[in-house]
Amino acid sequence: QKEVEQDPGPLSVPEGAIVSLNCTYSNSAFQYFMWYRQYSRKGPELLMYTYSSGNKEDGRFTAQVDKSSKYISLFIRDSQPSDSATYLCAMSAGAQKLVFGQGTRLTINP
Amino acid sequence: GAVVSQHPSRVICKSGTSVKIECRSLDFQATTMFWYRQFPKQSLMLMATSNEGSKATYEQGVEKDKFLINHASLTLSTLTVTSAHPEDSSFYICSAIQTGLAASDTQYFGPGTRLTVL
Numbered sequence: 001q002k003e004v005e006q007d008p009g010p011l012s013v014p015e016g017a018i019v020s021l022n023c024t025y026s027n028s029a030f031q032y033f034m035w036y037r038q039y040s041r042k043g044p045e046l047l048m049y050t051y052s053s054g055n056k057e058d059g060r061f062t063a064q065v066d067k068s069s070k071y072i073s074l075f076i077r078d079s080q081p082s083d084s085a086t087y088l089c090a091m092s093a094g095a096q097k098l099v100f101g102q103g104t105r106l107t108i109n110p
Numbered sequence: 111g112a113v114v115s116q117h118p119s120r121v122i123c124k125s126g127t128s129v130k131i132e133c134r135s136l137d138f139q140a141t142t143m144f145w146y147r148q149f150p151k152q153s154l155m156l157m158a159t160s161n162e163g164s165k166a167t168y169e170q171g172v173e174k175d176k177f178l179i180n181h182a183s184l185t186l187s188t189l190t191v192t193s194a195h196p197e198d199s200s201f202y203i204c205s206a207i208q209t210g211l212a213a214s215d216t217q218y219f220g221p222g223t224r225l226t227v228l
Contacts, residue, residue, distance in 0.1 A: 006153075008151070041222070041224065043114075043203050043222045044219045045219070046217075046218065046219075088153060096142060096207060096217075098156070105151075
């Protein structure tokens with residue numbers, strides 16, 4: 001079993017829809033949770049950073065962490081075609097080493 | 111802020127040659143940098159952790175004699191792929207952690223280097 005599980009998709013939704021992306025994990029030591037966006041042939045770009053459980057909102061993006069269920073989510077409201085990318089969840093136990101999910105390929109259709 | 115650059119962005123080389131990839135933190139100091147490899151449609155796999163002034167720590171299964179890492183300054187780490195073979199063709203990405211930043215697990219990634227070995 002992988003430490004971090006993420007559905008690779010692909011996920012295709014119409015413009016303006018709410019997108020929900022999720023990851024589950026098995027290591028209860030993870031405390032830092034991140035979402036990265038990666039466009040084709042580019043490096044990952046940090047979108048959201050959360051420590052421990054709770055919600056965090058930044059513009060159209062909301063990150064949720066439920067440590068009791070070992071489940072994290074990223075919600076994108078009013079999705080735009082420019083949001084089309086691969087979204088990677090990543091987490092760490094505090095030793096700086098990140099463990100990534102497989103990434104979900106998302107396409108927003110105009 | 112927190113910009114990481116990589117050079118070159120793309121390299122094509124013949125089998126058996128060595129290739130050096132540079133990773134620079136442009137507007138911050140980075141005591142720790144990381145090197146990842148990413149195959150098509152797959153996630154990032156950590157290869158090694160590079161600490162300024164000391165030897166790199168390699169992940170299990172990564173050959174340290176094949177992937178030489180040097181982190182000689184707080185803004186530069188280099189990865190040299192020695193005697194490259196076609197199976198080394200991949201997307202190599204570095205990341206850096208800003209020294210002294212409270213959120214010490216925030217990694218900033220470079221744009222990646224696509225290596226093709228013929």
